[in-house]
Amino acid sequence: MNAMLMEGQALSGRRRGILDYVMEQGAVPVGELLKRFSLSRTSINRDLLALSAQGLIRRNGANITALPSVSAPGSILYRSRQKVAQKQAIARLAASMVSPGDTVALDDSTTALCMAESLSEIAPLTVVTNSLGLGMRLGSCETVSVIGLGGNYSPIFDAFAGMVCEQSVRAMRIDMAFVSAAAVHGLTAYHQVEEIVRAKRALMDTADCRVLLVDSRKFDTSAMSRLAMLSEFDVVITDDGIDPDYAGMLRDAGVTLRIAAVSPSASEDGFTVE
Known part of the structure; x- marks a missing residue:
């Protein structure tokens, strides 16, 4: 390249x-x-x-x-401009679950990308990812060992997927996997692209602990491909914009839900209001 x-x-x-x-x-x-x-x-x-x-x-x-x-809504450029403050709050809460010495997997999501700054402060740490952008962002950090997963590169998602990616990660052992979804309908998480779903599943299948990162706007929506039942995740992290009734339904169903507080100075699109 x-x-x-x-x-x-x-x-x-x-x-x-x-x-x-x-x-x-x-x-x-x-x-x-x-x-x-x-x-x-x-x-x-x-x-x-x-x-x-x-x-x-x-x-x-x-x-x-x-x-x-x-x-298009699926592209990383589109997604990186949506709900920035919410994603940053979720990412900070997610990073607080990581301990020095862990091996963590992060998917191609822009929420996982927001974890980079916090993860760079945890030493030592090994990060496994199929996200090119995340790998490049953490690659210069001396305390973080980055393992990039190869495969078929998608510029729309700025990520690798396909058989090579899936086989590579399944040869590893991972402490925690942080993945996101495009939508949550009922008690099921969805994504719009099947190949990306398989890459996320591969990350989940090799992890001792699975964490779903999903901002509140994605609840009660749907996408084409099923990723997983929420019960397959040890923790689901969202922001405080989630509907209280929906949050109650998730907890009643046995979902371990953690809610990240978003700064009150953030606008609807996640930018700070001056």
Whole structure:
């Protein structure tokens, strides 16, 4: 994998800003990007080429547009912009369950990605993940040993899946697995993509303790593929936006539910209100 493609996958710094702006505006002339980001034509062309190679944008004449898949609810770029404060609160509570010396598995979810900062403070620690972004974020931490799972790479999820991924993780022993779901309907967790479901199941199947990370907006919704019954998780962590009646129903059904408090200064989309 060449350096330019790796940088595009990481989507850090300026290129992430360019992509976010294109997603917000729908279609943006190249000249507007030049002025907004104070770039030379050589620099903007390099950035646009990297984003295009990653399958995130396309050029139509003088205009730049985001590909439909980037704004789809399943894509990591879409998900990373949803309920940020809620995910951060859930991630902090989840990380508090981890002890030095543990081997933990984290899936491709943006909630698991939010755990990176807290996990970097726990030493020593081994993290097993199929998330490229998470692996790159923790890879520079001297106290964390990162084991990346290979397989078929999906730029939409920024994650690896498929037979190689599943076989790799099933050869390991893991203390705790943290996975997320796209939806919870009744007492069942769902996800929209079967291949990603199988990768999550592989992480769960090798762990002594299974933890579901799911923000409150996902309850009482559904997706195509069944991930697991909530009873298969040792703990389900959500945020304090969950409907009290739904929370009561889960507890009555025997689900161990932990609720993370979200800062009252956070807006509906998870950004701090100034």
